[in-house]
Amino acid sequence: MSNFLIPAAYAQSAGGGGSMSGIMSFLPFIAVFAIMYFLLIRPQQQRQKQLKSELKALRRGDRIVTAGGVIGVVQRSREDSAEVEVEIAPNVRVMVLRDTISTVLTSTAKPANDESAKK
Template identity: 65%
Template sequence: MTLLISPAYAQDAAAGAGPLGSLGGVVQILPFILVFAVFYFLLMRPQQQRQKQLKATVAALKRGDRVVTAGGILGVVQKVREGSSEIEVEIATGVRVMVLRDTISSVLGDVPPAANDSVPEKRPAKL
């Protein structure tokens, strides 16, 4: 019967009782655990913190804040309805649209007061 057992198998069975003994399986899994920990602390955790911060910022929107929607539209908040998921945003002079709070991708802050709202006239070139 001993002729059917290879020397390599016998050595492996004897090494199991060696200094690493039952830690052999943990040593093999340890690199995977370390890679997951690095991914968590460098990628997943900061993203979760940014999501919480954006959620708090969107919840605190007020009239006059400049926002960017998920579609890339810039606008100024005109009306915020408490308890509602809708916000009225002015995207151009006299053009107001209703957007959902969930579609706000970033808040740029308050609208700076304009020094001069008039647009300078362009004069036609002389021929």
């Protein structure tokens, strides 16, 4: 019963240039990865790097947002400490970990290329 299928399988021609088609089949995967890297991964890495530098430069008076959504003003921050004292309401101060700060809204530090300060 299955003997009549065997000659048909041998009669098919073998595909030539298999190594080139193998490389070409991976090309779309490489292209998709490159697009994802430049659109998703790279901007996220830059944002994390920027946030890390902002957290190192935290000073008194900076407005911050914690990961829990609490907005406050930095009252005390030491570079060697992992904790920051934040005022979340008048006369209400809490200690938060530096790693839980998700955004620095305003910074008291002046930019290095501030031209209005030179005039």
